[in-house]
Amino acid sequence: MRATEKLLADYGFHGLSMQMVAREAGVATGTIYRYFEDKQDLLHQLYDHILSRVAQLVTQNVTDDMPLKERFRTMWLNIWAMAYQEDAPLINRGQFENLPRRNTLEQQQLEQKLFSKVHRLFEEGKAQGLLKPLDNEILSVLGLEPSACLARKHLTGVLHVDEKSREAALEACWDAITQHD
Amino acid sequence: MRATEKLLADYGFHGLSMQMVAREAGVATGTIYRYFEDKQDLLHQLYDHILSRVAQLVTQNVTDDMPLKERFRTMWLNIWAMAYQEDAPLINRGQFENLPRRNTLEQQQLEQKLFSKVHRLFEEGKAQGLLKPLDNEILSVLGLEPSACLARKHLTGVLHVDEKSREAALEACWDAITQHD
Amino acid sequence: MRATEKLLADYGFHGLSMQMVAREAGVATGTIYRYFEDKQDLLHQLYDHILSRVAQLVTQNVTDDMPLKERFRTMWLNIWAMAYQEDAPLINRGQFENLPRRNTLEQQQLEQKLFSKVHRLFEEGKAQGLLKPLDNEILSVLGLEPSACLARKHLTGVLHVDEKSREAALEACWDAITQHD
Amino acid sequence: MRATEKLLADYGFHGLSMQMVAREAGVATGTIYRYFEDKQDLLHQLYDHILSRVAQLVTQNVTDDMPLKERFRTMWLNIWAMAYQEDAPLINRGQFENLPRRNTLEQQQLEQKLFSKVHRLFEEGKAQGLLKPLDNEILSVLGLEPSACLARKHLTGVLHVDEKSREAALEACWDAITQHD
DNA sequence: CATGAATGAGCCTTCATTCAT
DNA sequence: AATGAATGAAGGCTCATTCAT
Known part of the structure; x- marks a missing residue:
């Protein structure tokens, strides 16, 4: 969530992709889906x-x-x-x-x-x-x-x-x- | 523009695709680009x-x-x-x-x-x-x-x-x- | 044909569109099709x-x-x-x-x-x-x-x-x- | 790359689409972009x-x-x-x-x-x-x-x-x- | 649990071609 | 004969989501 917030602040709602969030958070893409439905x-x-x-x-x-x-x-x-x-x-x-x-x-x-x-x-x-x-x-x-x-x-x-x-x-x-x- | 306005009102900024606009306006996708740069x-x-x-x-x-x-x-x-x-x-x-x-x-x-x-x-x-x-x-x-x-x-x-x-x-x-x- | 040749020389094979040819030749797009099959x-x-x-x-x-x-x-x-x-x-x-x-x-x-x-x-x-x-x-x-x-x-x-x-x-x-x- | 080469040989430079390459290679379109920038x-x-x-x-x-x-x-x-x-x-x-x-x-x-x-x-x-x-x-x-x-x-x-x-x-x-x- | 490669629908845009005027 | 607006298939590319490892 911290990663998401940062990216949202920096790049806006567009340009927020799950892979970006994952990279920023330092985890694999799939990992996000263990903690969030979608x-x-x-x-x-x-x-x-x-x-x-x-x-x-x-x-x-x-x-x-x-x-x-x-x-x-x-x-x-x-x-x-x-x-x-x-x-x-x-x-x-x-x-x-x-x-x-x-x-x-x-x-x-x-x-x-x-x-x-x-x-x-x-x-x-x-x-x-x-x-x-x-x-x-x-x-x-x-x-x-x-x-x-x-x-x-x-x-x-x-x-x-x-x-x-x-x-x-x-x-x-x-x-x-x-x-x- | 009327079509765009309607779709924006109904579905919001995201999920506004040129294809949808075209369909709503009753024209082909390419037609939009005769009247708008992009x-x-x-x-x-x-x-x-x-x-x-x-x-x-x-x-x-x-x-x-x-x-x-x-x-x-x-x-x-x-x-x-x-x-x-x-x-x-x-x-x-x-x-x-x-x-x-x-x-x-x-x-x-x-x-x-x-x-x-x-x-x-x-x-x-x-x-x-x-x-x-x-x-x-x-x-x-x-x-x-x-x-x-x-x-x-x-x-x-x-x-x-x-x-x-x-x-x-x-x-x-x-x-x-x-x-x- | 002169227009086509010029555009080909300037922009290469890609980026040669019929509308460009028409514009360069100073005629309407459709006109080309009266003189060339396709x-x-x-x-x-x-x-x-x-x-x-x-x-x-x-x-x-x-x-x-x-x-x-x-x-x-x-x-x-x-x-x-x-x-x-x-x-x-x-x-x-x-x-x-x-x-x-x-x-x-x-x-x-x-x-x-x-x-x-x-x-x-x-x-x-x-x-x-x-x-x-x-x-x-x-x-x-x-x-x-x-x-x-x-x-x-x-x-x-x-x-x-x-x-x-x-x-x-x-x-x-x-x-x-x-x-x- | 093998797929690309084959298609290039068969159909020439024009008419080489990423979709075709993907199909020929037996992968999805997006997969190509994991291995090639564009x-x-x-x-x-x-x-x-x-x-x-x-x-x-x-x-x-x-x-x-x-x-x-x-x-x-x-x-x-x-x-x-x-x-x-x-x-x-x-x-x-x-x-x-x-x-x-x-x-x-x-x-x-x-x-x-x-x-x-x-x-x-x-x-x-x-x-x-x-x-x-x-x-x-x-x-x-x-x-x-x-x-x-x-x-x-x-x-x-x-x-x-x-x-x-x-x-x-x-x-x-x-x-x-x-x-x- | 975590991974990340793979997927494929969908996006924006272009352009050869047609056809009513 | 000429026009040029309209068409819509296709192109390159992205990205939410899945799943075998």
Whole structure:
């Protein structure tokens, strides 16, 4: 899986062949098939693997006793920082997003669990009347997704985001999800 | 190009073969090559084609004499509506985003021009002190991107968004880009 | 046919497509098929065409009243010179030789006739006891073929042949076909 | 390579497809690509392979202590005989000649070495004043090339060469390269 | 368990030939 | 007679997957 991730990051989704993965991993082609059903399975498992790393990175340094705004801020910046990780889980984000995804219930419950800290943040915020009474998924799209989106554009050079703009974008996201009289 | 678009929407970027395109279009394989240099060229041209349709759909029923909020609202809902278009430009959005893109200056100027109404909206808003003084690109990510993102999730069934939620999301996006005392 | 010859000389046997020929000739693709049965026929006819030009070039400035040696010498040098012709019949020689050839009797009789001056030279030489009593075809291989072979190698740079060597080679060919007590 | 050689001999350079080679060799198409980079590489390697067989056949039964004329005679007849080899290296000669050739120095040195016996023959002959003082390459064209050329024509039926004629042609070639008073 | 040679369907692209205009 | 768009078989090559060792 490490090999696959590296190749995906370096060469993109095309040009990912099982023989390349095998060579990079230092094993024979056939060996892969003892641990993964087929290519699709490898990609699925990689998705899960990366997703849990992403979840870990997003929620690191966040504890449930921090103030809500503080938690949001930390997560938002964690997402931003993820793009610069040397050990590249998200550099792949571009690629990662279109990894084939299972759409099973199990999968959704897994994601639910991985991002429970995020959900807790949103639930508490709504309970306090601080956040808008929207579905967590929607709050996520409004409040956190833009961080990933901007980071990606920043990284690919489509758009330069300086520190001040980044801070303003963070605040704007907060504005999006909080109640305004 | 219509055939390509359909196949892209149905089967995704991978598994798009020239043979399939030809069959779907009801022509012989070789015929494609009379109108497109190669597969890459077909994809590039398709990108341009869709982009201009997207621009047209996003900005339809928007005129520069409408109030700012009204313009924003119309665009946001246009984006939302795009996902339901029978003749599917955005169903592909998921796929569309990773169509190979030329990154020439020309291309960027073209995009600039196609979305000039959007840019004008943002510029006026900033001039009036109504909108936050951020780069248009950033405002776009904060204010409009979530519409596409939610519509996509709604359509794929990952998330159900009722009319009230949609309205709330729209307002939240407006909150994100406007100044607050 | 002129177009075909040019393309053959420039790009070789591969990369000779009917559409290229048409474009070079300034006509539509289909037009070719009004004048030639198919590609093979075009090539056959081109072969004949070039062969007659070759015959003309080989035997130019040769008349039956010249001394035998003089005639031989002229032909040998004509062959050598052919390689340098601007209007390229033989530059193609490399390519020309593996143009598809019909092997009919007619064809052989045609060639017989085209090179009648050569045959007359050999017949007279044998009658006078000056040349070896061998089949004309064999005399041709021994006496004239080497000129083409050397010129080709000289032209492709495989081998440098200066004027003195060329003269010596000519004499050696004469030695090959003449009687030696 | 054996399959390629056979197909080349039977159907010529054009009309040699990797699929055909695979079928003839009794393997799958893809298998070829485990042993050869691509078609060009296959042809290059085949060229080398055949060339070394040709060199071996041309110089077999020739040792440096044999009289010069004897050596020449043996080689000349070896070349002639090559055309009749069941296991067909030279039947291809026609085709063989226009196999794509690398033109590297290495290649030339290899050829030099393969045919060193021929070069030695010519060098000794010139040293003794028996042969004309010409470049070895030229002597080769004058003295040995005609053997291949005649054999080829004989084999394709263009020309019938009986034993006596063959002997005379051999002598004529000797006349071509030797000094005369 | 691990190997890696072998497989063969499938991909992109070319091009000789046809035929409605 | 000329056109040139359309055809579709075939070509070179890749790669997910299998299986005998």
